[in-house]
Amino acid sequence: MGETVVDLLCIGAGGAAYPAAFRMARAGHKVLMVDPKGVMSGNCLYEGCVPSKAVREMASMTDAMRRFSTQLGLAAPPVPDYAAIVQHKDQVQARRYAQHAQELAAQPGIALRKGVVRILDPHTVQIDDDRGSEKIHCHHLLIASGSDVFVPPIPGAEHCLTSHDLYKPNPALRALPKRLIVVGGGYIGLETASFFAALGSQVTLLQKGEQILNGMDPGMVALLQPLLPAGMRILTDVDVQRIEAQGALRRVVWQRAGQEESGEAEAVLLAVGRAPVIPEGCEVMGIEFDRHGIRVGPSLQTRYPHIYAAGDVNGRVPLFHAAVRQSLVAAHNILGGNQPLDYADFHNVPTTIFTLPAAAYIGMTPAKAEGRELLVGRYDFAEDSRAQILERLEGEIRLFFEPSSLRLLGGWIVGIDAGALIGQIGTALSLGATAYDLARFADQHPMSAEGIGKAARSLF
Ligand code: ADP
Numbered sequence: 001m002g003e004t005v006v007d008l009l010c011i012g013a014g015g016a017a018y019p020a021a022f023r024m025a026r027a028g029h030k031v032l033m034v035d036p037k038g039v040m041s042g043n044c045l046y047e048g049c050v051p052s053k054a055v056r057e058m059a060s061m062t063d064a065m066r067r068f069s070t071q072l073g074l075a076a077p078p079v080p081d082y083a084a085i086v087q088h089k090d091q092v093q094a095r096r097y098a099q100h101a102q103e104l105a106a107q108p109g110i111a112l113r114k115g116v117v118r119i120l121d122p123h124t125v126q127i128d129d130d131r132g133s134e135k136i137h138c139h140h141l142l143i144a145s146g147s148d149v150f151v152p153p154i155p156g157a158e159h160c161l162t163s164h165d166l167y168k169p170n171p172a173l174r175a176l177p178k179r180l181i182v183v184g185g186g187y188i189g190l191e192t193a194s195f196f197a198a199l200g201s202q203v204t205l206l207q208k209g210e211q212i213l214n215g216m217d218p219g220m221v222a223l224l225q226p227l228l229p230a231g232m233r234i235l236t237d238v239d240v241q242r243i244e245a246q247g248a249l250r251r252v253v254w255q256r257a258g259q260e261e262s263g264e265a266e267a268v269l270l271a272v273g274r275a276p277v278i279p280e281g282c283e284v285m286g287i288e289f290d291r292h293g294i295r296v297g298p299s300l301q302t303r304y305p306h307i308y309a310a311g312d313v314n315g316r317v318p319l320f321h322a323a324v325r326q327s328l329v330a331a332h333n334i335l336g337g338n339q340p341l342d343y344a345d346f347h348n349v350p351t352t353i354f355t356l357p358a359a360a361y362i363g364m365t366p367a368k369a370e371g372r373e374l375l376v377g378r379y380d381f382a383e384d385s386r387a388q389i390l391e392r393l394e395g396e397i398r399l400f401f402e403p404s405s406l407r408l409l410g411g412w413i414v415g416i417d418a419g420a421l422i423g424q425i426g427t428a429l430s431l432g433a434t435a436y437d438l439a440r441f442a443d444q445h446p447m448s449a450e451g452i453g454k455a456a457r458s459l460f
Contacts, residue, residue, distance in 0.1 A: 004032075006031060007140060008029060008030075009032050009033075009034070009138035009142070013035035015044055016142075016146065016310040017144035018100075019331070023332075024331050025107055025110045026109075029109065031109060034112075034115050038113075040101070047167040051169075052167050054088060055167070059085075059195040062080045082176040085199075093169050116129070118280040119279055122304050122307065123137055123139070123141075124137055141307045141308070142330055144313060147274040147293075147313065149164055152270075154241075154270075155241075156244055159250055160243055161268065176200060177196070180193070180196050180201045181265040181269070183269065183270050184269075184271035184272040185207030185208075185236070186212075187354075188271045190228075191355050193232055194232060197232035203233065204233045204265070206235050207236045212225065221359075223395065227414065239255040241260070246264075248266065250265055250267065251263070252264075274318065275291065282294065288302070293316070294314050296314045298340075299329070299342075299344075300333065305338040306334070306338050308334070310327045317346050319349060325349075326344045350422040350426040357415050358413075359413065360418040360422035362426045363409055366400070369400075374400040374402070375400070375459060381393055381395045396413070399411040405434065406434040406436060407433075417448040425452060435459050438456035439453060439456040439460060
């Protein structure tokens, strides 16, 4: 039997893989996706964006019902049932897996196999699965192997949970911990800390540096931090020394300002980052990578024009929607004969920190402006109808414009509807809108989006 030949082989079946797979298959090409999970949609659905947001919305509703318990005529504030919340999360995941399976079955030309890919040479890979190994010849290769939880070499790290243990289908954590210690103040740690605090856990978050959400605009972070749920204690400049297990309890020992301190909790979440998953074979083939990921430019090509790396594995913008766009860029460039005809924009990608409340940003913000002058339009949620209805008066919409042209360069939102509003600002930005364009668009009342126009009008 001869070697199987495919036009495109995708290493992984997540957001960076399947959009390209479908685009190529629709153009009549033969595609094979390989993923150890044996299902489509990668870590986003398995343990990332979707399940964490299922928990978030439950926490957000609990928080709202608690705040409005009198108006709703509730005899007592609601007590969340975490096991039931997990069941809801699991159902959402199951539903989406079924939907993806249907999409796959309906598309001729794509096959999905459960297995792990190893690159043997520029046109040959080996798939290892339960039954053995098979070699495949591929005209093009899309490395879309994503990222995985990074576990640092802290003694006792094995006593901690990771986002995997919280959010995967049928997860390990099924009861609300009375106390939770979160190690890591990046977006995953901070989001989870805020959900559990809103659900009623006493949360302590330990951050290594002086700022949570390191790398994000300090101006935005300073607005968000005081709005995070009460019951969430944030300690910065903390150096975690070790984690000890004492029966069902965990003790975290850390250094702060030269002093040793410690805290006890029913659960510890380790959330100190994610690392790219570099498939075996990249190194020998001289595909360049470092700890951030495989090196690619906006065409997503590696040093081999027919080998692409999209999504978390290239570390450029480790977000699902960025992976989807990059996947399509790779497909377009393959269809263009590996001559780049499409490029990914790594800068103007909406990013939301889905804390309670959330913060979101896109494009240029003051910290990235490096001394360049920006014109700032601002709208405070304190004056917003919807914010008043929800009794969520904190936060703002801020837009940044180029002074000479009034062109929109970026913006942020802290507070209500941040995740939805940033998409609207992003659309305006990608269409090259100016403050004039935003100011003359009559957005709906009484929705928070009217604040975008009002922020623009604050300039005139
Ligand atoms: P992205 O959003 O960039 O697609 P994900 O992490 O969501 O990233 O998905 C990547 C998928 O690739 C995961 O399901 C992961 O298990 C899979 N994967 C990782 N390494 C390999 C490999 N060597 N062979 C096949 N699949 C892999």
